[in-house]
Ligand SMILES: Cc1cc2nc3c(=O)[nH]c(=O)nc-3n(C[C@H](O)[C@H](O)[C@H](O)COP(=O)(O)OP(=O)(O)OC[C@H]3O[C@@H](n4cnc5c(N)ncnc54)[C@H](O)[C@@H]3O)c2cc1C
């Protein structure tokens with residue numbers, strides 16, 4: 001008995017993508033669609049693992065015990081304790097090696113053969129380079145057709161907040177290399193006091209700062225954090241939060257400078273290597289240091305969108321129409337609707353959850369990426385229920401549009417709003433929850449009970465089927 005395969009391709013296996021993929025693979029009766037159809041989920045990920053970047057900065061001061069736990073393999077992504085496809089039902093799939101570094105990373109992630117009622121899900125290693133309306137292209141030339149596409153490629157950041165390396169082995173080397181430079185340094189300058197800069201300053205000061213109990217070679221390190229405005233930690237939170245972050249950094253001996261804009265030396269490329277430098281700010285201050293670390297914002301991964309043509313225009317004047325791009329030209333974010341579908345009505349079958357989309361900064365973090373992944377899975381199921389893909393494929397535009405209208409799509413609901421959490425080392429930090437200021441000792445208590453405990457590794461790791469200590 002042959003069945004129709006509904007192909008869902010998910011690119012990016014971090015909070016947003018892994019959540020969407022897992023949820024779709026576990027939809028009713030192991031991913032079966034209406035009639036005699038089956039949902040087949042293919043995850044594309046450029047890395048050979050999920051890197052839990054929430055713990056990266058702690059990992060960069062704890063490079064032996066903690067760091068290796070941050071890399072979780074993708075081979076158990078489609079397993080579930082509660083799903084209908086327990087692991088022992090899996091047949092080992094065939095690894096379809098296609099060369100060029102892009103092959104099926106794991107056989108066990110394949111949900112068995114086509115006829116065991118469990119779909120045929122897989123994880124493919126590769127980098128998305130081109131997006132087209134009905135297929136994508138990877139860096140090795142491989143083409144993957146899709147009925148529904150989830151773009152969850154997130155953002156890159158300066159090392160060590162996010163790594164450049166694509167393998168676990170190189171990633172561990174990358175952060176250990178950073179730690180070796182840090183060990184050698186005596187005056188550390190961190191440029192940028194958003195969440196990443198604050199958390200890095202907190203980790204370094206806790207481990208090596210003037211109030212730490214480090215002694216002997218290297219001695220304790222001076223840590224200086226320079227921020228361009230007055231909102232430390234996360235710009236959308238309350239002033240009470242920012243003040244609390246500052247007080248806690250200073251308690252650890254960090255020298256905090258607000259409203260100081262650094263003049264980046266034009267001929268210098270900061271590479272996290274020890275080097276004595278004096279760097280100036282616009283106001284004329286001089287910052288002397290022997291290790292300079294950039295913590296100045298992220299870069300959104302959307303290069304692969306250039307091949308997808310925008311189809312809507314807006315009137316600039318009576319005579320002039322301008323095309324509305326799919327990607328915000330200033331920020332590189334993909335423009336989405338509240339349903340997380342692309343904002344362009346030509347692509348209702350393409351979704352973009354997580355850091356990659358143009359929702360406001362205050363609506364971005366790993367927790368929200370996860371709930372956005374859930375919304376995307378729900379909405380794809382709703383489109384499958386009305387057979388949108390089938391009508392689209394058969395070229396039946398009118399009926400496809402009617403099906404779209406009928407589909408029970410949900411808007412992503414942003415909960416909790418006005419919320420954020422920044423660690424200042426593992427034992428301290430500031431929290432705002434639904435606008436409430438959890439500062440002082442209470443903030444520290446909440447941090448110790450939540451993020452400071454394991455940097456949310458067991459929480460996010462559960463999506464991948466790993467407990468923190470099993471990943472090695
Ligand atoms: C140091 C640090 C600390 C943080 N702390 C917290 C915190 O405490 N709590 C919190 O909620 N959030 C925190 N965040 C934010 C959080 O990490 C992000 O919001 C979250 O990771 C976004 O998830 P995502 O799935 O959208 O994208 P990402 O995590 O960026 O993942 C994107 C994935 O796509 C892959 N990818 C990218 N491009 C391609 C391509 N072309 N082809 C194939 N694969 C590709 C990447 O390898 C990656 O696996 C922190 C961030 C940093 C940097």
Ligand SMILES: *[C@@H]1O[C@H](CO)[C@@H](O)[C@H](O)[C@H]1NC(C)=O
Nearest residue numbers: 237238239240241435436437
């Ligand atoms: C939190 O602090 C801000 C000041 O930054 C204040 O305006 C606000 O009322 C406080 N919120 C609560 C719930 O106390």
